Amino acid sequence: xxxxxxxxxxxxxxxxxxxxxxxxxxxxxxxxxxxxxxxxxxxxxxxxxxxxxxxxxxxxxxxxxxxxxxxxxxxxxxxxxxxxxxxxxxxxxxxxxxxxxxxxxxxxxxxxxxxxxxxxxxxxxxxxxxxxxxxxxxxxxxxxxxxxxxxxxxxxxxxxxxxxxxxxxxxxxxxxxxxxxxxxxxxxxxxxxxxxxxxxxxxxxxxxxxxxxxxxxxxxxxxxxxxxxxxxxxxxxxxxxxxxx
Amino acid sequence: xxxxxxxxxxxxxxxxxxxxxxxxxxxxxxxxxxxxxxxxxxxxxxxxxxxxxxxxxxxxxxxxxxxxxxxxxxxxxxxxxxxxxxxxxxxxxxxxxxxxxxxxxxxxxxxxxxxxxxxxxxxxxxxxxxxxxxxxxxxxxxxxxxxxxxxxxxxxxxxxxxxxxxxxxxxxxxxxxxxxxxxxxxxxxxxxxxxxxxxxxxxxxxxxxxxxxxxxxxxxxxxxxxxxxxxxxxxxxxxxxxxxxxxxxxxxxxxxxxxxxxxxxxxxxxxxxxxxxxxxxxxxxxxxxxxxxxxxx
Numbered sequence: 001x002x003x004x005x006x007x008x009x010x011x012x013x014x015x016x017x018x019x020x021x022x023x024x025x026x027x028x029x030x031x032x033x034x035x036x037x038x039x040x041x042x043x044x045x046x047x048x049x050x051x052x053x054x055x056x057x058x059x060x061x062x063x064x065x066x067x068x069x070x071x072x073x074x075x076x077x078x079x080x081x082x083x084x085x086x087x088x089x090x091x092x093x094x095x096x097x098x099x100x101x102x103x104x105x106x107x108x109x110x111x112x113x114x115x116x117x118x119x120x121x122x123x124x125x126x127x128x129x130x131x132x133x134x135x136x137x138x139x140x141x142x143x144x145x146x147x148x149x150x151x152x153x154x155x156x157x158x159x160x161x162x163x164x165x166x167x168x169x170x171x172x173x174x175x176x177x178x179x180x181x182x183x184x185x186x187x188x189x190x191x192x193x194x195x196x197x198x199x200x201x202x203x204x205x206x207x208x209x210x211x212x213x214x215x216x217x218x219x220x221x222x223x224x225x226x227x228x229x230x231x232x233x234x235x236x237x238x239x240x241x242x243x244x245x
Numbered sequence: 246x247x248x249x250x251x252x253x254x255x256x257x258x259x260x261x262x263x264x265x266x267x268x269x270x271x272x273x274x275x276x277x278x279x280x281x282x283x284x285x286x287x288x289x290x291x292x293x294x295x296x297x298x299x300x301x302x303x304x305x306x307x308x309x310x311x312x313x314x315x316x317x318x319x320x321x322x323x324x325x326x327x328x329x330x331x332x333x334x335x336x337x338x339x340x341x342x343x344x345x346x347x348x349x350x351x352x353x354x355x356x357x358x359x360x361x362x363x364x365x366x367x368x369x370x371x372x373x374x375x376x377x378x379x380x381x382x383x384x385x386x387x388x389x390x391x392x393x394x395x396x397x398x399x400x401x402x403x404x405x406x407x408x409x410x411x412x413x414x415x416x417x418x419x420x421x422x423x424x425x426x427x428x429x430x431x432x433x434x435x436x437x438x439x440x441x442x443x444x445x446x447x448x449x450x451x452x453x454x455x456x457x458x459x460x461x462x463x464x465x466x467x468x469x470x471x472x473x474x475x476x477x478x479x480x481x482x483x484x485x486x487x488x489x490x491x492x493x494x495x496x497x498x499x500x501x502x503x504x505x506x507x508x509x510x511x512x513x514x515x516x517x518x519x520x521x522x523x524x525x526x527x528x529x530x531x532x533x534x535x536x537x538x539x540x541x542x
Contacts, residue, residue, distance in 0.1 A: 052426045082428035090423060098419040099412070106409075107416045110428045158428055 003065045005030040005193050006073075006162055011060035012217075013050050020046045022217040023060070026195075028162065029209070030065075033184070033194045035225060037201040038214035044197040045091065046217075048166050052088060053078045064162065083112045087160030091167040094151035097140030101131050104139050104150055108157035115159060124153040145176040152183065156192070163187065165196035169203070181207055205229035247380025252499045254378075258387045258456055260495020261394035265449040266468065267475035267487035268401065269442030275418035275482035276438045277329070279342045283350040284446055285469030286357070289462055291317050291447025292454035293357050296366045306370065310451050317447030321439040324349060350466070357462045365459040368451075372458060390452045397448060398488055401441065405484055410437050418482065471498070471516060474523045480533030490534065494519050 004027040014020035020043045028034045036044050049055035051062060051073055062073040064084060071084050081088070096104050105124055109117050125132045128149045134142070139150055148168065155163055168184065169177045177200060185207050188194050198204035205211045208225030213234060221234060228234055266288060273281045291313045298309035332345060374385040405411035410433065417424040417434045425431055453468060454460040471494060479490025501518040502509040510518065526534065 054422070054426075078425050079428055079430045081426070088426045090426065093420050093423060096416045096419040096423065099415055103412055103415070106412050107424070107429065108427055154427065 002030065003068075004028055005065055006195060007061075007063050007065070008047065009061050009063075011047065011050060011057065011062065013055055013057040013059070014043075014046065014217075015055055019058070020055070020217050021050065021060075023219075024214065024217065025219055026212055028193060028195045030161075031188070031191060031193055032209040033188050033196070033207055033225070035201070035204040035208040035211045036195070036197045036214055037199075037205065037211060037228075038220070042214040043217040044214055045166050048088065048090075048164050048197060050074075051086070051164065052081065066161070082108075082110050082158040082160065085159075085161035086164065087155035087158050087162070088164045089151045089155045089166065089168060091170055095139045095142075095147055095154065097138065099139060100136050101139050101142070101150060102135040104154050105157050108154035110158045113157075113159035117157075120157055120159070124156065127156075128153055144172055145179065148172060148176075148180060149183070152187070156187070160192060162193045162195060165194060165198075167197060167199055169198060169200045177203065202229050202235070248504060249500075250379045251381035251383075252503050253496060254381060254383055254387070254391075256496035256499030257492065258391045258394075258495070259499060260492035261391055261398065262449050262452045262456070262491070263468075263472055263475045263495050264398060264488040264491025265394060265445045265452070266472045267479065267491045268398075268484050269445050269449075270472065270476045271479070271482055271484050271487035272414070272438050273442050274476070275484070276414060276434060277333070278339075279329070280339075280346065280473075280481075281442070282343065282346040282469070283353060284442070285465030285467075285472065286350045286353040287317055287321070287443065287446035287465065288450030288453055288468060289357055289460075289465035290320065290353060291450030292460055292464060293361045293366065293462070294447070295451045296368060296454070297361060300366075300369050306368070310448065313451065314444040314447045317443035318440050319443075320353075321443030321446075322436065325435065325439050354462055354466065361462070363462055365461045366454070367459050368455055370455060386455055390455055394449075394452055397445065401445065402485060402488065410434070414438060471519050474519050478523055478526055478533055480535040483533070483535050486533060486535040493534075494522065497522050 006028040008024060008026040011021050011024040012019065024043065024047060026034070026036065026047070036047065038044055046055045050057050057074055063070045064073050064086065066085060073081070073086070076084055096107060099107070102121070105121050106117070109120065113120070130146050131150060131153065139147070142150060165184070169180055172180060181203055184194060196204060205225040205228050211223060211225045211228040212219060213221035213228065221228070223231070266284060270281050270284050273279055294313040294316050295309045298304045298312055299306045304312070328345065332342065370386060372384070372386060375382045376385065376388070405414060413424070413429045413434050414437060416427070416429060417431065450465060453464060457464065475490040475494045476487050478494060479486025479488070498515040498519045500506070501515060502512045
């Protein structure tokens with residue numbers, strides 16, 4: 001087996017004195033979609049926040065494999081993570097609502113990607129034609145679905161190898177959730193590896209190559225995405241309440 | 246008519262200075278959530294260092310002004326690195342930040358008095374040349390100040406709008422947590438913010454000293470309330486709002502002394518009018534003139 005793109009090993013940490021992660025191990029193979037599910041408070045989002053230095057890490061390692069070289073993610077400053085190929089779409093407030101749509105894309109761009117900004121922006125507008133006519137509008141005026149598209153476009157502007165998504169379907173109408181997951185598949189097919197945390201577990205696992213079930217800040221279960229999505233035990237324990245809500 | 250033109254012109258000159266100083270306060274607030282009560286004394290510092298360099302050291306005036314702006318930036322950055330950064334990291338609240346800023350204001354003002362003396366100063370500039378325009382007497386120095394301030398204001402507005410660092414500053418002010426995970430170098434944003442605030446504060450101080458003729462180490466403090474009013478009027482945290490708030494306040498304050506307005510008010514009461522305008526605007530629009538658009542910078 002080839003080396004995973006992202007490797008999280010024995011991760012422990014939390015916020016202040018509150019410990020949320022108690023030894024999490026996750027591997028994300030190149031060009032795959034990996035989903036982390038689990039009940040509220042399991043520490044799913046905390047993993048993403050640990051990568052970005054928002055949550056405190058007390059033990060464990062996170063490394064990204066770039067061209068055979070292991071880069072210590074935790075030792076990389078948050079603003080340099082896009083330079084080592086990581087893009088992130090937070091769950092809430094994931095756009096700059098007081099800025100125009102075009103400016104939102106400018107801010108996501110990093111010259112290190114080697115592609116000219118105009119070309120990248122053009123490809124984003126082709127990908128998300130809804131945004132084209134609204135380039136000069138403030139992002140805060142967009143609808144929920146359009147916001148999420150802009151948030152994805154912003155993250156893709158840095159040409160990431162690995163895209164981290166924190167609850168991408170949160171707050172979206174059901175029809176838009178389908179569109180969103182279709183879009184995630186397209187992004188993945190274009191060669192971007194995806195690691196997401198998702199409350200809509202079944203839907204997310206269906207498009208995932210691999211899934212991890214987290215509980216109390218620890219790995220509880222793992223397996224191929226599709227099989228986890230229909231595993232009766234998992235469905236009953238973890239998603240039963242949530243999916244019927 | 247002549248009097249109206251005169252007052253309008255005076256108001257625009259005063260407003261451009263308020264606007265420049267207000268811009269720094271608004272930027273610092275939007276990025277660092279800190280109301281910089283020491284901003285007034287940075288105006289004083291700019292005026293005094295320019296006086297020292299130009300009059301005592303006989304440097305060309307423009308060079309003295311540029312060096313004073315550099316000094317304003319250096320002092321701002323030193324305070325950021327030895328003071329503000331640590332205080333922010335300690336999780337200090339608004340009140341603590343307010344007290345520290347007030348303390349800096351006090352130390353700065355007294356240091357200026359200790360270094361340069363507390364006598365009033367006057368730039369060695371031609372104060373007498375005036376032009377007649379629609380019956381009004383326009384002082385050459387005022388005209389130069391208005392022109393330079395307009396260029397400086399347009400320049401900074403474009404910089405914030407178009408440049409990469411300007412966009413980063415707006416992004417950070419808009420959504421600091423997203424900015425921090427979007428490849429934006431937060432330290433660079435903070436340094437840029439203090440740089441603009443320090444440079445424009447010093448420049449506004451030189452302009453104010455020039456327009457006023459004589460100035461003492463209390464000049465900036467006297468202006469601080471009007472500047473803060475301009476900040477609030479233009480919606481605190483909105484840089485463009487601060488610039489416009491400055492102009493509105495400057496013009497209204499000067500026009501209020503117009504004879505045609507029921508004899509006008511004595512000019513010593515101008516600040517009262519400024520605050521009356523502020524109170525009225527806030528009564529109807531508590532978020533300031535531009536609040537509804539919720540623009541951060």
